[in-house]
Amino acid sequence: MQDRETDGHRARKRFGQNFLSDPNIIRRIIDAIRPKEGDIMVEIGPGLGAMTTPLIERLGHLNVVEIDRDLIARLRETWTPEQLTIHEGDALKFDFGSLGSPLRVVGNLPYNISTPILFHLSTFADRVKDMTFMLQKEVVMRMVAEPGTEEYGRLSVMLQYRFRMARVFDVPPGAFRPAPKVMSSIVRMAPLPPEELGARDEALLGQIVTAAFGQRRKTLRNTLKDFLGEADFAALGLDPGLRGERLSVAEFVAIANHVAAARAG
Template identity: 65%
Template structure:
């Protein structure tokens, strides 16, 4: 039960733009998200940005114990009034710098991610993929569409390549603005990320791979012979079966891996 003090926190809390706060308020959507996550007793799970505990409570009912990462001290006060330490372990701080690796193996990560930091947060979380079982996030639909996009379209970009290299991803369903308070101006979507097994990963130098992908997409309208000229020459691209006149969005993840391997072999 929520105490009077806890109710006051919920009632009085004003969503803060600097934290990108949009709170879920639709019981039907919450049930659908929790069903997609399918929490089980004993799962090691961390929720990023629990906010007013819309998902926290039903997750706890299934799990028994949950970790959360929250930056807003007012919201943390409400969580402490509402849940016991045996139910909820609260990690106060910024998810962008939080060490998810310290939590242990077979970690499940969930959350309604702030739109204003979604891309850097996804890249940060990807660094812990070896210890993660799965991740389920609510994100701006446009971001999810970019994550799962196929090569050749305008939505396919750096985010697509970097995440598709490391994860299997699936857009599950769309969430309308009316499911939030305050209502955002755009649709949201739920996405599932499952880390690829070691045998599925194409070996390559991660730092070089990131540098290649970043350079290729730095100027989308330019050909690879221009965007990658500081890294690899046209003859080397041709030798890899990649047209120097191609643009970044036309290459698949495997193409970027081949470029990376060629550079690492030099």
Template identity: 55%
Template sequence: MYQINALNPKDEGHQARKRFGQNFLHDQGVIAKIVRSVSPRAGDNIIEIGPGLAALTSPLIGECEALTVLELDRDLAAGLPGRVPHPERLTIIETDALKFDFNSLVQAERPLRIVGNLPYNISTPLLFHLIEFGGKVKDMHFMLQKEVVDRITAEPNSKEYGRLSVMIQYYCKATFLFAVPPGAFNPPPKVTSAVFRLEPYAVKPIVAKDEKALARLVSHVFTQRRKTLRNSLKGMLNEGAFEAAGVDPMARPETLTLAQFVALADQMVA
């Protein structure tokens, strides 16, 4: 995935780095739409991942009292104070978000609001890393490849529906917000992007007896998504388990709801 970065004249000397997957966002309409979606308020505890050249940082910091950013590229981190209108409101942490303890940023009565872009090559593990802090997070707004966002927000009985859909939606309400065309970036990436929102559940609407068992089950069946559940779960669940869960053993995984996956996983630990 690419950095969400502003491209302006004073940044012309910065070369996009392939190892960080950087492309620079220059479409002010898209930037404004992202900020409107986040809807920052003065007392918010906002954390931005991958601020880059401050495309989102600048408008966000103008709307809140303080903003913390996590940036892995130390050259970009060094230049951030000079790119934002209120540098005194900015806290810069040079770190890898995948290894960062977000609990360290939690403040009393001020849940985290996390925004930014997620590098494609670590997007899935990073999402699950962030979900670990879900109880301290109000919401998350991210940009990713549209195909990944389609999978995260997919409903049953669609080709996009899979492990990522089920497991993310177990922990969060996932909402597709809008697509972003390649032309919004310079250089333009080869894929369309999309912005989406995750809202971690304070109280999950469906609770599994064993979340690790649920994760194992979901991962297993979607590696064999063309097989019926009876065949893919042979040796793991018997006919009685399917009946107790109220799930058709001849169904294929993409047809099951989250509640049905939880019911099956509960049978594994019954």
């Protein structure tokens, strides 16, 4: 597909650009975000400014992270530095912790790199108040999925371990220019307090979850053989014949803590 002309700007496929244009949807998103003057907020991928304009009107000042130089030039022509601080570059490499806290993060995330961005943002969760994103509906359904469902996987467990998740509403393809081929959804993520996290070693938790879902058709006996033996399954009260998608977030945390304790011992 070639770049598509959008309000004088070509929507670039390599950047995953689909620009929100429906004023009713924009209003619903802003109402869901509930921006207030004085909030420290950053918008990822402001694009043509559909959300940027109403956000600045309510906030007074907004940070944005944008990689497209043509769009950056348009933003600079529209807003003063007192209203808009532009951070030019890749959101996957940006230090969101540099903006201060408590930080509020919003954006229409590029579908082609949405999962890596979510994991990158998770590393700043202790400085974040909340995050509200538009994503491909399929991704949002994975983010909020419950154990035992087809959508439940690594993304579900790792995000639900760190955040309280809520799917807010769906956005049809016709709300964008150019229209994507998929439905979108709005999701809200609020970091859980540290005392509710529970994992002794979060890196180890991530390794275990990745292993458990690496080969979805295999049982825990096979996928977690590098972490647990039969005695470990017995001590945890887990059936080694189960598959990873049957375990809750709390059960994955219990496995990680059991392994961490055994290694420490």
